[in-house]
Amino acid sequence: MSEIQTLKTRVGDIILDARKAAYLPLSETLLVADMHFEKGSYLREVGRSVLPAFDTQDTIQRLKDLAKDFKPKRIIALGDSFHDIHADERLAPESATQLNALSSAECEFIWILGNHDPDIPMAVEGRREDHVEIDGFLLTHHPHDPQSGVNICGHYHPKAKISSRAGSVTAPCFAISDDRIILPSFGTFTGGLFVTDPDFVQIMPQLRSVSLTYEERLFAISTR
């Protein structure tokens, strides 16, 4: 069973799940970022990969597992849910059906639009939004400076490397500062940006801690 970490922020609790998702208990909202559906098929199409494209199936399955656990009132995908604007042509009908099954009268699906997916495939249901504000949390794809409150976003696929004399471990992570939490990428085939990378430091100079996800466990490490 997966491990979770309850994080107290200045506007309320957020729960980080080691399966690379987050949950807002007050509003019962499940958050995932950067699913990059159809990346496998995209890579195949541009001819550089021989990967069998099981990534979309896999990602949806993991999302379904989370929804089954948390039974959220709302699922919000924080952008780059689809890898490219032609993903709709490659999205298998079963995948669309499974995604649509996640939204119901009890659970609303909201797609925040990202740079990879300014359009969400027609076949997929759910609201499209540029950003969403809930209980002081500002949910966006790119980082956004909140007036007050806490910004939760994606886009950067943060990862971190822990080195010791015995060797090193690299894993996706949540990057946490007082006013911003960047979620790891939820997609199956995605790379990442080290939180120590100058580009990342520029976005999050006030990085307070990272929580690494590894095999359904969370490892919180202070960076100050």
Added chain:
Amino acid sequence: MTMAEVPANIEKWFTDQNWEIRDYQRSMIDAFARKQDTLLIAPTGGGKTLAGFLPSLIDLSEKTDGTPPRLHTLYISPLRALTNDIERNLNTPVSDLNLPITIGVRTGDTKSYQRTKQRKTPPDILLTTPESLMLLLSYPDADTYFSELKTVIIDELHSFATNKRGDFTSLALARLKTLAPDHIRFGLSATIADPKSAANWLGPTGEPAEVLEVKGDTPPHVAIMEPDNRYPLGGHNSRFAVKDIYDAIKSAKSAIVFVNTRAQTELLFQQLWKINDEGLPIGLYHGSLSRERRQRTEGMIASGKIRAVVSTSALEMGIDWGDIDLILQVGAPKGVSRLLQRIGRSNHRLDEPSEALMVPCNPLEAVECAVAIEAIDEGLRDGEDYTDGAMDVAVQYIVNRACAGKFKKRQTLNEIRMAWPYRNLKKSDFDLLVNFAQDGGYALKAYDRFSRLNETSRGYEISTPQQARRHRMNIGTIVEYAKLKVRRFPNMASKRGRNIGEIEERFVMGLAPGDTFLFGGEVLRYHGVRDMALEASPARKLTPPRVPAYAGGMMPLSTFLADGVRRVVSDESQWSRLPQQVQSWLTLQSQFSELPKKDGVLVESFFDRGVYVIVVHSFEGRKVNMALGLLMTRRMERRRLKPLTYSITDYALTITSIDRVDDVESLMREDVLTEEYERWVVEAPMVKRSFRKIATIAGLTEQRLPGAKRTMKQVSFSTDIIYDVLLKYDPDHILLRIAREEAERDLLDIPRLRNWLADTQGKVTFIALPHASPLSIPAMMQLGKETVIGDAKIAILEQASHEDTAILRLQKVEDYLDERDTDP
């Protein structure tokens, strides 16, 4: 022995060279007349290669004008360099005697206009490599091209008969037999431990070749260098002996300095030039240098313009270097046959002994050298392991066959079985291989990419011309890491760069602009990567340069030598042959700890910089140590001893852990092979590793240069992900099975581990020490070079995240959900 007729002009040519035709050379002429496949084992320098070609030269010399050009003799060499050299040597008699014979070279280095010409008008004699031969066989006109073939000569047969490249070659030979049933095969080799098996390999299945063995009567002079400085306790750096090496070079007319890895050639070359006060012409040679560079060096050696060349095994075979009078072996020899092969590079005359000097780089290597010298004196050789042909190679062959035209399953299976390594190939396995080649197998079926064969009523054929092209670009069994060209600019501002060789992409990824590194014998400054080439210019030596790492540089230690080393180390009475320094080192070991015993195993343990270390001195070679490491750490995980890493050398296994290990014996019981093994089979990184190679050879993924976009490149390179996908969706996939079998046998040698565990039961000597013993230090120096394994990752993460879980508010998701859902 019947003595064959030799035409007068050829007899005379021999006389003119001050040579006489040797008996065994006549026997080869006779074998040609009798159409008898023959394995010729003769010492280097005895005219072995000429013996192989002589029957062809005679037969071709009788050729009448106007016969249409047809390939008569095919020569297969494991090395490209060798083909160029043979061409030079053959051209001498051909032009002296004015014979109407054309000779062509066809390798990966051959320019495309020459290839086209060769395909249109075949030469009488074609010199090639297994890969280029397979490529020729993939063209639809292969049947006419090879139809008049009379002889196939396989040179340096020992060097590849027992590996995948040998499997690959045997399949090509089987195909040739179908195309030209009348030709015969000659195998040539200087050192073969098991002539009978080699003869089986050489002939078609069921018809072993005849063995013609010529004994050399002048054993080489081999000595171990006694350096002025002390041996380093571990590692493989020859810096301590560089002065002695230089002096040895000065004393010789011309020398080859063999080292074991490409990185070592670069290092030693640098070190030698630093002290080269006399400005001796000292060169550098390894397989990553550009073709031009290599050919220039070859030319310089052949013409005697060079005093010494520092080389990897790339110069190990065949080439007649005339005036080389000294061989230096720096580092451990790793095998008796390999050492003999290297020594044979000097002094190509039968009646004078070759001279060689060995320069071990640590005390254990010195023991290994002594054992190798003893073996040479006693005429002993490493064993050779003839195993069943690899299945991934068979897949590649099946696709190759399809490229040339339609085939029927039954005929192709029969043909494959005529290759000795595949004599036992099961029909059911063959069907699986064909199915895989046809559509990739169940989980991959949906993708065009994997659909390589079409089934028609008249047999199987290649599905599309693109698939044929893709296949041809990737023929071969040597799987290498992605490489980048190295483009050297004379200075930072210059726009005119020149390619000087190739470097592994993995190494480049660790470089930042401005970093310096050693390549081609100079220090280069890295600028960046553009158009698939690394751009660099000569650097002033401000910072110590890095040395590129090359994969595959690790040569396996022959088990024969490993046993010898254990025997010598354990028995004080045999130390007299060792350098004085090494004797004192062993004495120190016996005083501080214990000497390993001839049977049983010594295990030492100590605490070192924050971790507990155990060193298992198995002396069983890398494979067994690797397997033992996997299984022991797995058992330690189960006992929550928190193992961190393990690393291996040929002689020992080193495991680090956070907790102390007191009961080593139970970690090494035979039941690790049952209890831990099952889990291992499913998730072992070794299986993934062998899968990587297999997927490439079997054509699931290509070796290709990296593209511009890094993220895509990383994904496309990741056969690991395909492995995971197959494991999840198609666990019975044929490639997974092959990967498991191969990992068991080739990467880990489970059968040998099983015997060893049985032999050492109840004979484990466990010693706790205050710090590392002399014998443990070489093993310790490997630590940190391996990535961490399995749960060790968790241990590292736990160590890093030492805050209290209560403060972090960590809990299991189900506990949280229980709380949430019961507490309104």
